[in-house]
Amino acid sequence: MGKRKLGALEKLDADLSSLQYKCRRDPASYRDDFATQYQQYEALRDLLLQNPSTTDSQGLVSLKDLIDFVAHVADSYPTICAAFPDDLRELLSQHEELEPELRDKIVSAFVLLRNKDIIDSATLLNTFFPILVSTPSKSLRNLLFSKILSDLRSSNAKSRNHRLNKTVIAVLHTLLTRDRESPKGLWAVKITREMWKRQLWTESEAVALMEEAALSENEKVIIGGVRFFLGGDKEREEAADDSSDDDENVDMNKLRHQAGINKKTKKKARELKHAAATVKRKEKKKAAPHPLNFSALHLLRNPQGFAESLFSKHVQNSKSKLSLDSKLLVLQLVSRLVGLHKLTVISLYSYFLKYLTPRQASVTSFLACLAQSVHNLVPPDVLEPLVQKIANEFVSEASASEVCAAGINSIREICARQPLAMGDTLLQDLVEYRKSKDKGVQMAARGLLSLYREVGAELLKKRDRGKDAALGLRSGELRERRYGEEEVGEIDGIELLEKWKSDERRKKREEAGLDPDAPTDEEEEEAEDWKNWDVEDDDDSDDSGGWINVESDGEDISISDSEDESQPSSKKPKLDVSASKDKENQFMPSKSEDPEPKPISKLATTRILTPADLAKLQELRLASQIHTSLPSTKRAKLLAARHADDPLTAAEIEAPGLLGRKSTKEEKIAMAKADRETNHQSTTAKRKEKKAAEGKSSTNKEKARKKNFLMTLGKAKGKQKRSLVDVRKTLKGHLERQKRGGRRGNQ
């Protein structure tokens, strides 16, 4: 039914939109009219409440329009409209029966009231949230969800509204915990994920919420929570990247130049101003410090407990009704947690044993999970049967090459994390596969070999060890690391910095004519350091650029400098070998029998490294990398070094298996074509084709143009023989063509 045409009699002498305009312009004068309209609204509302399912679209003025009108001017008449928000709430509470258009209008009117600050966020959320959770209508749910999100975003836009966030999190928490079986908790997950993505919620409360979701009873909620941990941070990073490079570059110089030349209008001036503001904002953004956001996995309060309960509740529990895919997701999270936080969940490894057969569905994911959950504190005797089983099930001449490659590769991934899980006979067997015909198997076996040349060369046969490993073994430099032994932590390249610093100092003192080796007093050196605190930049930024105020999440870390003051002599960055050796012996007696222990630089522990120092450190590190030729294995390791937080996926396990595979012709063609556009056509040709497709015929002109040349000869006359009318036509035609721009026009 279209809009009814109004007869002359039906026309209103005044409509709501003009009244709205007038009310906004001069609220006091139109108070009576507004009061009348409000009464009309009340009358219609009473009518609706008598029978909420009626539609009043027939009448001239519908309740919908009135609600819209009242919401728009409500801020001008606070006394009259005092009960209006409550009315809307009451109407909305009958959302099942209302007609959809009216319902949506009420929702948007409510949001409008919020935007005009007539009601506060808490009221809005308290109204919308129960409906969001309970309504059966999908469109209403979508609408409410978007409104709730936008309200949360806008109230967090200028500064974080901690109080509101806390209440919302509390509400979501009760939603999750009240009924663990219902899928309603999904809304909590959705909202949290969205807020996490936009970096509005970055606290551990939100993470605790998702922890609760992952431990609920409903499969959808569980998967939502688990996916948050697995993908939420990546999503957040991507969103941040997107927002940073969305607006195009503005060339201010060009704009200014144009403004000098072109006609000066208000619009142009405004545009220039706008562009300047954009550039300024961008600069500011660039200079702003990178926000310190911890990933959700790091914000967990009790990773060990979480991993254990996840595993025992959803994975190990034979009564859990999760599908295999969901179970795998949970398993991924558990193994990720175990690997990342170096947790001890012993039953996890024996659980894997059942699933390590090539016939198991999505076995590569299981393999990836297993490898991911291994770390250097897992007892080797727990892992040995797993490795053995993988070798038995996957790696044999009879099995398919992809299977074999995936098996070896997963063994390599496990052993990279815990080298002690491998025995020498098995390793020597597996290494033999590098002579396989299949390229994938070959590569996987080579990977394993090169790994063990580095971490456990004595397990290999002598001829397999390679030059570097053999030399290292003989000199005692390469030793097998024992179970539980940790590498001594140090800052890469700190000794270079230390050396550079002492050289600098020596140089300076020589210039000043002092004894280069004499100890300096601390104060002087300190002052010098603070003086060139920052890296020498071109622009002198006087503000505290680069420093971020991290809001404490409860406890503060207090750093006392008293130690430094008490023993100034030990603070010497000089290579006081004996002193440093003493120190070292105190701390790690196990290492004292080493032939020549590397002195540990105490620069970083005794002094605050300034940004200038860090920049120099990076420079020195790069320089040393270029000069010293690293062993090939180490270089490869550097290349392959991944961030510890990155997950291991099934695709990575499968990767070598795909190496040897021959691609089909179609794939090759697709690869060669890449994303190039196929069959290029000129614009004219495209237009012609489109015209033909629409079923339009060609014009007379086109026909004439295409006509066979020989057929036109008969009609071609000499110029002299033309009639006057023809001449006139030609001349006129010429003029017209000039106007149009050529014979074919700009068609």
Added chain:
Amino acid sequence: MGSSAKKKKEKKKDFQKAKLKVGKAKPKAANFTDTNFKAKSIVLTQQSLSTNAPTTTAQCAHHLSLLTHRSDTQRRDSLAYLTTAFTTSLPGSPLPQPASVILPSVQRLILDGSNAVRQQLLKLLQALPQDDIASHGDHLLLHVRAGMTHLATEIRVFALDVLEWLIGAAGDEIVSCAGGWVKTLKCFLSLLGWQNETAGKWSTTKSFSKSGGDAKVQAKQMSTLAVFLKAGLMPNQSAGAVVAVGDHFPLWQTEHYVLPDRSNAYSHLNLFGAPRDEEAEMYEDREDRQRVFHDRAEGAIVAALEQATKSGGELGRAAALLRKAVRDGMADFHQEDI
């Protein structure tokens, strides 16, 4: 033109004859259209084949459903049909459709945009027996109030006509139903522009949506208000009669023990409804109504009447009428005060 060989071949393709082969299905023509379709149900619409004409009841039901038709002539015609059906029905016999069916579908038309429809509606309402109106008074009054505050002047004036009829038909129920007294009074005050809250220092401007402050319209409003006040403030004659009759010696206060003569006698208790505020409250007693009228409206009305009586003419007459109604109605209230 078909210059290239490719195009020629394409052209030729159109006229090639499909070969028929033994044992194979006949190839389908290029322009073959598949006319199969699936449907969950098939309804065959058919004209009524019954030989006897539909009953008045059925026809009334049909016309009632036509009241939501989008064409206003159709709506008017349906109303007209219903009106004649009710007026021609025998005095003793019941209506072709009960009032409880008719009124809910008819009452929406009080807000109808077309004048003809509204006039016809008034005729229809007047054709209805008065006894049936009483129980539907409050719903009708809701629509009347919506009409009285309507943006369009004609509908506002028309709503007054309906209100007058309604008071005539069921005056008691109207003034004593929930919200019937205070809300309607408020409507009147805002219609006349007599609200006491706007009495500021400055002279108020002419109202936005009133067509030139028509004296005629205002007079009508005042007279209707007078009728309304009379209904609300005057003592009820029928109730008095009952009291007089029941004054026999052994049977004191019989009226308390007989069955109530109103429908929904306990509605003032509001057992099942939402809690009400002062505006939506029921004022069943005359004294209650007087009190509320005194609190909320009397001052404004009396002050405005001073002005209106001075202007004389039609307006002045209507104002005098209204003043009389107010004085008569409130006479014993003020006596009590003294």
